[in-house]
Amino acid sequence: MPELIIYLLKANIVLTLFYLGYYFFLRKLTFYMLNRYYLLAGTLIALMYPLLDISSFLQRQEYLKSTAVLMVNWQELTSEVSPKIDGWDVSVGLFWLTVSFFAVRFFIRLFTLWRIHKQSEPSRYTTYDYRKVLLKINPFSFWKTIYVNPSLHKDADLDDIFKHELVHTQELHTLDVLLVELLTIGFWFNPTTWFMRQAIKENLEFITDRKVLASGVDRKSYQYSLVHIMTSDKHMIIGNHFSMQTLKKRIRMMNKRQSAKINLGKYVLVLPLIIVLALIFTISKAYEETQDISSNLVSKQLSATENNLKDSTKNTIGNSKPLKIAENPKQDTTKSRSVGITKIKVRKDSVDKKEGARIPGIKLGDPLYILDGKPISTLNAVNPNNIERIEVLKDTSAWAVYGPRYGTRAKNGVVLITTKVKHGETKKNADSVTNIHAENEVDIKSEIPKGTKFFVNGVSIKRDDFEQLDPNTIDSMNVVKDAATGKGSIYIVTKKKAK
Template identity: 30%
Template structure:
């Protein structure tokens, strides 16, 4: 309750501050009336709004069998004593609160009683919209709902100006008393909150703004009306009755100072004209204000929702007409990511990345939608994605969707399958240093690990591994694999590595989304080329040894680098491939720039040039027969001497022919200019395509087989056209016709 009241007070204070600073002096009175009432309602509702976040967690059966023990009698007695003291304080506070509610409730009823008595006991004059109650006492004019209370003598002698009557009629017609009753009821319940009194004063003052505005819109001059209002500040008009507290009076304040302040504000607002642009702008500011209050003062509740922890494959089908189905349920492209997430709701990102498999089955006419679907899946954290067309599936006689090894498995079963898979892959390699058993650790933080579903500290993990496996004295090699969804620092990994080595672990592997290493340890030793682009899922960073801040490694090319790459790539793409002159320096630069680009930059940039293969080395001339090596060498030297141009450049290294003579005391500088000439052999004739080869063999009457099954020539041509990765085996057969074997699997040739 105290928290609710604190939030209510904070919200109402912010609303009133906004009103005082931006709205009160503006002539948008009807909007301000709605704002003030809305501020009260919103301040009550916002703290009561509960924003519930559901977190799905796998069912943990280990916790179901937990039992409770009887409490300590001494502790129970102490808790009981504290609870009793708390109840005593609560009783006292509730008593004070209820006393205030009763007091203000009686006050409100007395005010209503006074008004009801005046209406009943005094003469009344009914008009079209209002009822005028004529009073004997000298009271200023005031209104309650449709009843206007006026002094009888002044009314009968026409001493009440028409401006005053119009002022009071405006209160009655616009039902201003309804606002007063609502805020009075709020005051009864929240009598202890001073902001309620400020809100009531603002509402009453705005009612006067509305009534003044109605009078000023007539033929009455502003100066005349202002003098009329000043007349109600004289001592003769100070005979106020308590009933005016819940009525709209032309001068509603109980003290002279307060009446003076309100009159000054009314005079100022009478002369103000707010533009429509200002009204729209200030009204628009309410949207972020309410949003901030809703975000800052509403309640947040996190509810756990147990799931069965079953891993399910995500099967997406793209039909010929572009419709999407996820696991046989139709979905729109805009909801694709959300529906895919619901298939494995509650799975942590680590399991989505390593265990969930997605298959995209698409119609050939909708192949352009594959990147869209794949991008949405990757943003969910799913990395195991395959896609296959309807036609290929039909040719290979495959099922629509083949389940993965993890489909339908629990998290524990999937972990075990993954462990066995890793072990089988490692045992298949002939290396005695590879581990025969893996110990899995999940890093929650640098001070907490998850080992066999048990949360342990770093020291406890080492002791557990040491006592369970005794790696130092065991004949089995062990590997520890660390998994973390957060950042792993090299210093922390070095500490873990050294301690695991001490207890006998042979190998340690770490998997993490981010890894931070000292700047001095970071070395870019891998040349990035289009053929050997280093692709990794982990984000690598480096830190300055003199600062705790970390910097991210550049993951994309700059604008200048993109401009340089596009210019070079365009230059080579426009060349004739058969007559292309390339420079080694520019090729290296192209590869370097291409490796820096992100996937999006690579897609938007010029295609990487298709360079021709380097020319083969020239064949050495064969020496003439029946000539000795000495004679052949002598003849070649004489031929070179006879035909050598003295101005020919040479590529001979000076170091390789330097004689063994003492070095000159004066250094000799030799500058050798070598002109590089790119000589390319004439291009070989283009080989015919596999489709043309199959068609030619079909015309020659060849026999065809697909995966060991005989097929027709037309079927063979269709298979090769639709699958550019099909393996073709064409060898001489024992029969008269050639035999062509097609296979989706590699073909092994036997000697």
């Protein structure tokens, strides 16, 4: 599952918990400022909570307790994996497409506000400074500016309107509005986000109504001024609107008696409860994932690798010695499992369960290949029939041993290849080809099977002529195997003579 989807799921679960806490316990209380802080805190916690990756911490502790063994598919080491598009990729694409739509809509609303501002002019009504607009729109405020068309309202209502919008500007309610608008852009798919958006804006109106009435305005006259507003109720402008949309609810809350102070205990109870529920969800999921890794990782990796090796080595390795796979690096090899293919041993310091049977951290061309203790630049010249074992080192183990000597190449992993030695022979005289000067002037030890074709500077030669070549004249050698016939060809380029 992509990291983006995981983040969105966690964030929206926490956001839903906060909204449910508000809806069932707090929305009917008259502690409007506390409700504002609660809703803002819930929104910010939902955005930041997924960044506290507790599950990765727990899984890391479990990973450090043991290591596991992976099998190497020889063909996978020299093949590239073509990218695939799955359902998650489509989901992420649709998500960003819809986010783009809401983002464009958001900027259109900002542009509309900018146009209204440019077309308005500074004015003053008694003691209130505002921007006089000519459009038929409801009064609104943005940041510390009030926008009103005075020709649409009676003089008796204008004083209440300016007092109302002045509270919005003084309390910086625009910050709450911008935050919730951005939240709906990113969390558009969650219905709770839209409910939270409405709750935040409603609560801002409750706060404003309370402060206006506390300034000495008559309750009934103020409520009548709300009813007298007859302009359009549809707003494409971002800001705090003097709106009739929630008029009934606002009047009901204005007439409601002050909540008893004993209800303050609900805030003390609800907020910690939601945080604990979110933590329990994360820790329980992390525990399940950790247990799954510790109990099934080795068996799944071995099973997947064994199947891959059975399929991929039928035509390349043939009948050979049984493969021994240690269940645990610390266990005796006598308790290992066997299949009918060449023995390959792989060692690594940590296991990435997303990578399956592939070797994590090793990409085509990136690892440092060590053949019988010496570095080589390509695997093409190595005959699989002559391989005794392969060891793969990753991360700190590779860098600690080979980093000081070979530099940054060891950062991406080290593949150690050991070739077979016939009875009574040494590594040196067991090789048919010696002193093949590659990138690092390394001897490539390989037995050449019958039927192999030889080419020198593009010209076909016989095997006898090949064996008589002076290794010191060879500049490069490339081995190519025909997948259809199973036969290989060796292409040799000799050094150019100095003029």
